[in-house]
Amino acid sequence: MRARAVLGPLLALAVLAATADRADAQALQATLDTRRDAMPRGKRSWQETWLVPETGPAAPDASQVTKFGGRVSAYQDGDRERLELRAAKGDELDDPVIVVSDGDDYWLVTRVGATPLSESARAADPWLALVLAGPPGEAPAHRAVPAPGGGVAAVVLRAPAHADFDSDDAFAMRLPQGGSGLVRGGLSQFSPGSGGAVTTAAGTRGVDQVRTANGTVSVTPDPAAVSWMEAQRVSPAALEQFRLEERLSPYDALPVEAGT
């Protein structure tokens, strides 16, 4: 009797969870099918900056959606597509979520391989769902994304990027082992020379004599200055705020009345 009392609700929850998972997967699959069909052919790349409300899932209007929420880099060639999503996490950017379409299906790509996206744990990721529901081809430089329950969920600023990427790398179904993952401009884990921010463990050496256009001079190298310089890093969040203040790209696409 007691066991039935405990197991009954648990079973019901499990059935509910499975139903919800199936619903998420079905909804995502429908989104992916629509996206695949709507994607224009051709080689292109673009980057989206996502702004989100300061608090909560929606704001009453777009002018109140000014907090940096993350960045999406897209690479498309023919019927294939790669999306790199990096959400803001404090002052930094979170590890990238990488989605690749081979023209038929969308896959979540990790260092251990690829999983069908609709069957992965990311199927229920609300930001990923909004990104995938966005326009896969031409889009305005500035658009507001309506929240499912009303209001504005996000403001998206899209800017074109260089399309000279290597398609073999972009649409590979496995990330290379090692390296520190994406750091800056996207596709960096495929860059030559190990990818990511390479830092060397070796000591900073200098030379004690240099030839200048004004003659040879003696120098006392200053390795401590280099260490100090390396410690002055600015965070991604600080850089976004700095751009936003003066409406540097991509914030030049914001309407004039949008708050800063």
Place this chain on the structure above:
Amino acid sequence: MSARRILRPVAAALLALAAPAPAEAQIFDRIRDRAEQVLDTAEKVGAAVVPISTEQEIEIGRGVAATVAGHYTLDRDSMLTRYVNLVGNAVASADPRPDVVYRFAVLDSDEVNAFAAPGGYVFVTRGALALMEDEAMLAGVLAHEVAHVNQRDVIEEIQSRARTELGVREAAERVDITGEAYLEQAIGLGANALFMGLSREDELEADSIGMRMATDTGYDRSGIERFIESLDDHSDEESLSLLEKTHPDPDDRLEAVREAMRRIPAERAGKVVAAERFRRHVPTGGS
């Protein structure tokens, strides 16, 4: 495939065909030994011009940066350095090298100059900041330096000078690019390249690429143009003597920059000048 792998079987076949008599065998042996030495040297010199990896570039860059900071003095004003880093990283993100972290710093010197060491270590002097009136000018100068990093101009100069200055034999002996001797040599050549000047083509190209990067970031495209004009205006001053010796004539630079400006469609031209923000962070600017 290496030269040795191609040539060794050919040499062996020729020697076998010659079928020397015993007295001639020693001569053939010596010829073969000499050929081996030549192949060794050719292989090492070939390796000496193989592209330097990002890790090696950064290690060389740190050494060059330590030398630049030792030649001048690093300005440890954290707020000013943060500002310069924000402007520099903003322009660098217009066309980033994803394998490099860009770092920017100010040199406490009245000399007017800016330097880009390999691996993303960029310096601008207080003397150069004093000539600037707004952030667009600073963005133009930093973007010029970022272009040198992205084009690997100093690394290519190191490789070129290694060949011409060290000569074939010495370059071959120093071909172990992980070794201390080579690293020190590469740092020395890199520092020399910065202080002696890069090629005229590299400088004009960095002006054009940098101007595009600054514009793509949203800055007014006239930033680097106005900075070069101000160099021209102060050309008789001692503080510009090194810069004048290491860069093309300002008139030539202006011509190249204006040509590149004409190629930017009006709708893509940035508009941000940010004079007020610049003055807030660089009160000595525009002097």
